Amino acid sequence: MTGQRIGNYHVVRQMSQDATGVTYEALHRHSKQRVAVRVLRADLVHDPQSGARLFNDIAALGGVQHRSVVSVHEAGLLPDGAAYIAMEYLEAHTLAQRLAGEGGELDGAFVLSVAWQLAGLLCAAHQRGLVHGDLRPASVLLLPEPAAPAGVRVKLPDLGLSWLDAPRGRSRLEGSGSGPLYLAPEQMHPASETTPQSDVFSLGAVLYQVLGGRPPFGPRGTAEALTAAPLVPLRTLDSSIPPSLDALVQSMLRPNPAERPEMAQVVGELEKLLVDEGVMPAPRPQPPPSRRWKRYVAGAALAGVAFAGLGVLAWHGGLLPRRPAAGTVATRTSPAAPPPASTPPPPQTTQRHQPPQAAPASAEVQLPLVPPPPAETPPRPTPIAQDRAPIPPLRIEPAGKTGRKRPARPARPSGPDIDPIPADPGAPAEPAAATDS
Numbered sequence: 001m002t003g004q005r006i007g008n009y010h011v012v013r014q015m016s017q018d019a020t021g022v023t024y025e026a027l028h029r030h031s032k033q034r035v036a037v038r039v040l041r042a043d044l045v046h047d048p049q050s051g052a053r054l055f056n057d058i059a060a061l062g063g064v065q066h067r068s069v070v071s072v073h074e075a076g077l078l079p080d081g082a083a084y085i086a087m088e089y090l091e092a093h094t095l096a097q098r099l100a101g102e103g104g105e106l107d108g109a110f111v112l113s114v115a116w117q118l119a120g121l122l123c124a125a126h127q128r129g130l131v132h133g134d135l136r137p138a139s140v141l142l143l144p145e146p147a148a149p150a151g152v153r154v155k156l157p158d159l160g161l162s163w164l165d166a167p168r169g170r171s172r173l174e175g176s177g178s179g180p181l182y183l184a185p186e187q188m189h190p191a192s193e194t195t196p197q198s199d200v201f202s203l204g205a206v207l208y209q210v211l212g213g214r215p216p217f218g219p220r221g222t223a224e225a226l227t228a229a230p231l232v233p234l235r236t237l238d239s240s241i242p243p244s245l246d247a248l249v250q251s252m253l254r255p256n257p258a259e260r261p262e263m264a265q266v267v268g269e270l271e272k273l274l275v276d277e278g279v280m281p282a283p284r285p286q287p288p289p290s291r292r293w294k295r296y297v298a299g300a301a302l303a304g305v306a307f308a309g310l311g312v313l314a315w316h317g318g319l320l321p322r323r324p325a326a327g328t329v330a331t332r333t334s335p336a337a338p339p340p341a342s343t344p345p346p347p348q349t350t351q352r353h354q355p356p357q358a359a360p361a362s363a364e365v366q367l368p369l370v371p372p373p374p375a376e377t378p379p380r381p382t383p384i385a386q387d388r389a390p391i392p393p394l395r396i397e398p399a400g401k402t403g404r405k406r407p408a409r410p411a412r413p414s415g416p417d418i419d420p421i422p423a424d425p426g427a428p429a430e431p432a433a434a435t436d437s
Helices: 048-062 095-101 108-127 170-175 196-212 223-228 243-252 263-277 292-316
Strands: 009-017 021-028 034-040 072-077 083-088 141-144 152-155
Touching: 009 034, 048 072, 048 083, 095 141, 095 196, 108 152, 108 196, 108 263, 196 243, 196 263, 243 263
Parallel strands: none
Antiparallel strands: 009 021, 021 034, 034 083, 072 083, 141 152
16 A cells, blocks of 8 residues: 555555554655554454444543553544554564563563553553553563653553454464463453453563563463463562562462452552662652641631621621511601691590400501601801992003003191091091090
């Protein structure tokens, strides 16, 4: 298919081929992004149920939050009915190749880092309902990454797709070539279901192979042979293996799935071992919770109680208005109107004597609503009468403009021949001067 188009990608070359299909290197037709396109066999997705399961698992794989998950860019069906998956392109080598290159002996910190990343990825996949089911050294990709523990990043490209390796039983025991080296005992029955505990067993078998240099239960066999064969402790093969790691691997390889630990427990135990080996820093202890917020909560509670007590006291003391009972008319406080000036008493009528009727105890006095009196306007102040005529404003003209000078004020004449100035009729009379007789 070199040079052909698969979905939105142009095929560049063929990378690998296995029992499920062929993997190609391809480029996106617009962005030229390099991807790995895996084309599955047409007989693997032969009915709508298997196709729906495939695309559901791909969607669930996109929801797995872990750094070791392989990103899926596109998935679909070809015209001949074969399904294809465009995934993240990875240039890496497998764990099996690393074992063969190192002569079967790997560094302990490296092995712990790989196992811890695999356990974390499988734990995240189990939370999304995905199970690998066929974990082995050949399916684990190793990428150099300085920021990762031990400088390596682990990837599982076939996570969630191992059920396509159909059918079980014979194909897994004979067709794959690996035999029951890493499969759980319950997976060897054709009608069995793969569970998360099956991945726990497979991860324990991979750890035993990498640490001990040999498979845990021999190269070939059946489920009965696995349960009957004794498991040799790892410390018997290598005394430098920590006892806690040996105990963890033995618990993961128990024949009964219910007796194996959960994958989350495996992650925690491997993380402790990494800290003990100095590969990972120890987690920082959480600081004790501050007591200041407790004082704040206590003060707020006391303030609330105090306000509630004040409200109760104000209610019972009449400081707060009370809501009138149902069926009564609310009264309005207003100043009492003055009685009329003279109102004749009503005429007396003769009526038969009737005994007074007692008012019921629950009756309430109904008071009419009295409108408030109109607001009184304050009286306007009476202007004070002026006794004298208003004085006209004084007009002063500057001498520079008119050139006229102000006339001199005439002197007041005096003497006996001048009539006196008439007195003001409104002024009080002056007392007569005393004369000498």
